[in-house]
């Protein structure tokens with residue numbers, strides 16, 4: 001692995017950082033901004049980025065925008081010296097608006113239209129991902145401007161979301177595509193993979209890195225152009241209701257596997273969830289309640305079609321509590337506001353007896369929550385209030 005200098009870290013003085021967010025502030029924030037509310041704490045984004053960078057010191061971290069494409073997250077990470085992982089033209093617009101240098105971006109959607117490629121190239125992003133010959137062929141037209149990474153598939157049925165089911169090719173197909181690229185004059189810069197989101201053990205990364213190392217060494221022996229980049233994807237886990245290992249411990253076997261790569265290979269990663277999951281805290285209010293089959297149902301102003309959409313799309317289990325209510329604890333049902341019967345957040349959760357208007361607090365709500373929320377039934381999405389952004393103008397501003 002190429003031990004290049006890690007991204008510049010810029011430490012700021014305490015003076016330009018706003019006071020940190022704490023849950024105790026939620027009632028006042030809801031009184032000011034309304035309910036439902038999501039608080040985005042950029043101090044947490046910064047902390048998570050630095051923790052992952054320390055755990056993978058020679059790896060360039062490209063934040064994958066998909067889990068939380070928020071301008072304050074982009075500004076905070078850009079200020080930290082992070083790089084970015086884009087997948088759509090909308091994501092290109094978001095980093096461009098934040099004045100991110102396009103050289104710090106890669107475009108990793110394996111399937112795109114020529115117009116999407118043109119759009120990213122016009123911004124200045126010139127590294128793209130392909131995983132099949134049909135897609136590779138599109139790059140003949142862009143061969144003088146674009147480099148490609150070939151995405152491999154390593155199945156991971158245990159992950160929250162097995163991202164190697166929909167995308168990626170086999171090692172043999174990758175080698176065949178490298179040969180095709182050579183014939184077509186397209187520059188293959190490297191290999192990439194995504195072991196699956198919220199991957200709980202490092203062995204999936206280790207096996208994928210070793211398989212890529214074999215490809216890197218065997219293609220060099222075949223006389224194919226040298227591979228200079230390995231992209232180890234995202235998937236790094238965070239603790240929701242269950243604890244996961246600390247990121248430094250988690251990454252130790254990954255660091256060891258990366259050390260086996262040829263020295264000329266530069267390693268990059270595409271973390272999404274790990275960077276932002278802890279950064280958002282939700283507040284929702286009880287709109288009404290009913291007794292059904294001996295149980296209390298509380299109907300909240302946020303639900304499965306809103307900030308809790310991750311329950312449906314991301315298999316999410318968020319720590320939920322009612323820290324401002326003091327009644328006796330009992331088992332209850334928490335439901336969302338829409339008229340749809342699947343809009344239930346929890347069928348069985350122990351909470352104090354709640355009054356209408358009481359606040360329900362949900363944590364670890366930063367990744368794949370508001371990003372996938374809808375306004376079904378005309379229930380508006382939760383407003384996002386920002387704390388601690390690097391752009392001091394936007395500190396405590398509303399998104």
Ligand SMILES: *Cc1c(COP(=O)(O)O)cnc(C)c1O
Nearest residue numbers: 064108197234235270271272273
């Ligand atoms: C979603 C995605 C990521 C981010 O994955 P996390 O599991 O959130 O870290 C990275 N790269 C690609 C290509 C993705 O689709």
